[in-house]
Amino acid sequence: MKELIEHITKALVDYPDDVNVKEIEDEKGMIVKLSVHADDMGKVIGKQGRVAKAIRSVVHAAALNENKRVRLDIVE
Structure with a gap:
């Protein structure tokens, strides 16, 4: 799960080395x-939280395949 989130997030941001999961x-x-x-926070959240919601949807779908329950928190 960690690798999936890192891969998605690093593709979105300007500072991929600062992505921490x-x-x-x-x-x-x-x-x-x-x-x-901090400069990438808006890109990860997106307008009205749409990007964050999309990332959470992908993570939720991947977790269903592994029969796990996963919650994604975006922190500063």
């Missing part, structure tokens, strides 16, 4: 924390 397992599933350079 952390996976945290808990009893409800997996939490993925995505952080990017």
Whole structure:
């Protein structure tokens, strides 16, 4: 899952070296924390959150194939 999110996000941003993805397992599933350079935050979120929603949709679909529950948090 981490590699998928990194691949998608690095294609969107101007500073791909600053993309950081952390996976945290808990009893409800997996939490993925995505952080990017401050200048790229708008590109990852998109107008009215459309890009973030699209990334979450892809992650959700990939998680269904693995029978996991994944939540994506975009943090500063």
